[in-house]
Amino acid sequence: MPYSQEALYSAVEEVKHGSLSLRGASKKYKVPVTTLHDHKSGKVAPGAKKGKDPLLPIDKEKDLINYAMQRGDMGIGFSKQTFLRFTGEYAASEGVYFKGRVASEKWWRGFKVRHPYFSLRTAESTATGRHMSMTRSHVSHYFRELKTVLTDNHILDNSSSIWNMDETGLSLAPKPPKIIARKGSKIVHAKSSNSREMITIIACGNAAGSIIPPHVIVPGKTKRALHSYDTGNAPAGTQCSVSDSGWTKQGISELWFTETFLPNIGPQRPQVLIVDGHDSHHHVELIGVARKEGIVIVELPSKTSHFTQPFDRSVFKSFKTSWGRHVQDFTSQTGVAVGHSQFFRIMTKAWNDALTSNNVKAGFEATGICPFNPGVIPDIAYSPSELYVATPLDQCKEECNTVEQVHSNPSVETAVLPTVCAASSSTCTENDVIVSIDIDVHEMDQVVDLPVCLDENGMIKVLEEQLGPQQGPDQSPQPSASKPECNSSTLPDQTSNLRECDAALALSVVESAITDEKINLYNNTYQSGSTLNDSMYETWKMYKEQISPRPITVPIIPDNPMLVLPKQQYKKPIKKNKYFVVTSDECFKAKLEEKVKREKKISDAEDRKHQRQLKRENREKAAGKKIKKEKVCLKEQI
Incomplete structure (x- = not known):
């Protein structure tokens, strides 16, 4: 007997107030008598859903489906049967047991009703x-x-x-597509080209x-x-x-x-x-x-x-x-x-x-x-690559100063300027990972000339000799005739002339070196809490956080270790395109050199082949002469 929740609520209210009997309310609102009795007696709580409670609590089911969808985004999703088996194992770890430790088809149908925001999709095979x-x-x-x-x-x-x-x-x-055929047919043919x-x-x-x-x-x-x-x-x-x-x-x-x-x-x-x-x-x-x-x-x-x-x-x-x-x-x-x-x-x-x-x-x-x-x-396009990180090196090499060192989390491909792994100043541990990172080079001639410099920790400092204490961050900086030089070798001798730069002024220095489009990108990235593979962004963010701190988001660690995403796999560094613009002068020159090397390689191979052929012919001639000589000797003996 179909009925709405509003009808059930009205019927129960009238029965509780004595306006109608159970049977009278049942007849008026088309609600079963037993249902009204259960709601009146409190056996069924108000707002309760029909049917039995699922074996797994709803919050555990949500964790399970979120985990499955995350794996799908990363290209390692579950098929239906694999998911049912995994659910059985997961339920057992939570103290709930399915028959044979595999979730049933009945549970699957109810699961789809309780969580309608997922569906089974045919995955596209991707290398x-x-x-x-x-x-x-x-x-x-x-x-x-x-x-x-x-x-x-x-x-x-x-x-x-x-x-x-x-x-x-x-x-x-x-x-061929699906065609109409007899129900229960085991073999269905479709004519196609030979x-x-x-x-x-x-x-x-x-x-x-x-x-x-x-x-x-x-x-x-x-x-x-x-x-x-x-x-x-x-x-x-x-x-x-x-x-x-x-x-x-x-x-x-x-x-x-x-x-x-x-x-x-x-x-x-x-x-x-x-x-x-x-x-x-x-x-x-x-x-x-x-x-x-x-x-x-x-x-x-x-x-x-x-x-x-x-x-x-x-x-x-x-x-x-x-x-x-x-x-x-x-x-x-x-x-x-x-x-x-x-x-x-x-x-x-x-x-x-x-x-x-x-x-x-x-x-x-x-x-x-x-x-x-x-x-x-879309962000989902980059999700599969999160399974892989660069292969760690056993030791620092001489060219170590051309790469940046990422500590503690190998999956993070961002770094803060000017942190580098220099063979002379630091050593790599087995937990460190050396990865090649594309960095937007900060061209100093694109920046308004200011009496500032970077110290050895990457912080912006103000030279007090060229910028008096009366100038604040709200005043417009005036271009200077020459840029102050600042490096780690001269910093110790200039401590008396350096003072900590105001965060607002430091931020304006950084923003003067980048375009408005990139500033908007940085702001959007900062507000969303995501990251960019851009060293300049990390410097910008460092000063931005001092002015307008963003709430810190703490990653949620699943209670059940079975819902932890697979560990990252090490890979060889990506062989990136050396030239994207293949008609550029550099690429054309490189292609010409490759062609010369390839032709030389082919020519050398042909020469070696010719030499092998000459040697084979010489051996055959020598063998022929030997056979001919043996025949002559045999005739003389006869």
């Missing part, structure tokens, strides 16, 4: 290298370089001059939503491989090439650049092309052509394209989904499996469905490229 590489420092370095390129070329807000190129593969036998070939599509578009015709690469050794394809049904302007593997190669990438990209981008120069780190995208011949044509090629951070590549974020998933749908529609309507002769007919439909102006623009927005907004990358 460990991508988890380790997607760090804040790695990505922020890329965004700094990208902004410099866009600003220097005056195209930061010119969406039509910012392009992205990427490849994807289409299979002639995509995964070929398992993967055909590569090169797509390119700009932040304004313009799209360049595709370049299609089919497996084969000669152009004759294209004769079996219906190229007449391809999208207008499509170029086709063949490759042994069906994937992009250096020559094909250069062919796409000269015959597809350049003719479709217009005469405006310079323009920026953003690509991933595949070898075919930054070989020296392509870089030479790009430099000559006024195209700046920017390479994405290694193994981060799943969050930084526009086409990966908003285009290719819908493209492949549309391709699979059209393939299944064609097969179900005609009964013919898709082959070479139907490829372009179906590929054109999928291309028109997915490669839309809105989809392409959404990709550039989601990756923070245009409009330029590095903060659009």
